[in-house]
Amino acid sequence: MPSTELPQQMSARRIDRPVPLRERVYQAMQELIISRQLAPGQHLVESELAEMLGVSRQPIREALQLLNSEGWVDLRPGYGAFVHAPTEAEVDQLLVVRAALEAESARLAALNTDAEGVARLRKLCAQGEAAVASDDIDGMVAANAELHRCVTELSGNQVLLDMVSQVDRRVRWYYTPIARHRGHQSWQEHARLIDAIEAGDADAASRTMREHTERTRQSYLEQRRENPEPEVAPVQVRSRRRRTAPGV
Template sequence: MPSTELPQQLAARRIDRPVPLRERVYQAMQELIISRQLAPGQHLVESELAEMLGVSRQPIREALQLLNSEGWVDLRPGYGAFVHAPTDTEVDQLLVVRAALEAESARLAALGADEEGVAKLRKLCAQGEAAVEADDIDGMVAANADLHRCVTELSGNQVLLDFVSQVDRRVRWYYQPIARHRGSKSWQEHAKLIDAIEKGDADGAAKIMREHTERTRQSYLEQRANDPEPEEVPVQVRSRRRRTAPRG
């Protein structure tokens, strides 16, 4: 009977699959949207994006299609592409789901976190506090996302981590405009959460996380009420004149 095992020289050979250019452009544009360097409602011009990212217009066009399919960009026939401006309803719904997922993450983390895990949380909390002191918005957002992800990792539940990861980028997007407003209060809440996790207080950790995410949700809605983001951006579209043959 012939062997079903591959020869060693073939088994060791791996096909290197570089990330397609459109995927890298997609990731770059997504980060620009999350960081609000491309603002909600902003008109996205292919030629300008291509020049900014140093690529041709084709991967920009493909990336815009991907971003549109995932709700980051709106494609409007006759007008072009625009950064999606999230409605209050969609933000509210996502943050409610996030609160439920992360409260369970905190509960499980309190039951299973070891000294190393708690130390990592404390380090991330210190980074966030330092970012607040420096008024570093990007640092606050990054540290906040890393700390919340760490809590979910410490839960030990891979399915829960997968679900939280799906909403993580949206949460960063929504958190960006309120990071300064939440400021030190957010990190005081994080410190209390870490204390509960270290003590193994599962119910207390879940309660603190639920209240923490609810305050973030309320802060975002208050910010939107005071400074609403545009949902539609009027664009002047030039009509194309038909060329007619010169009369002789």
């Protein structure tokens, strides 16, 4: 009977593949969009992005295609690439889904977490408060995202964690412009949530999380109505002048 094992010399050929350059460029550009360093509606010029990131235009072009397929960038034939400006409806729909997922995360966390998990949450809450005190927007957004992720991890439900992770980057994108406005109130709500989880009160944890996420949703919608995302104006495409040979 023939052996089903691969020859040793074949298995030795396996190597770790580095992350393709387009993936690293994609990740870098996504973070620039989430942090609003690339603003909604902003025209994305390949040559400028290539110079900024220190790469050629080819991985920029490939990254833009990936970002377009995931709704971070809009490719407009004849005009170029633009950072996607989310509509009020799509933001509202995502935040509603987020509230449902995270309310269940909080409920399960209250039933399953231990003292070590609560300590992790307290530490993240303290980091968020410190970021508010120093007016560190990036720190607020990062601590907020990490605390919410931690709650879902403590739920013990891997499927729920996978689903929450799918919307996490969008939530960070939407939370960035209101982080300062939510300020201390947001972290006071987090503290009450942690109290409910520590007490093992699943109903209170779920209710507190739902109220918290609803306030964030309302804050975003109010901020958007007061400061609407800029409309994308068509870019004038310059026709290239033909070069002619000297003397022609």
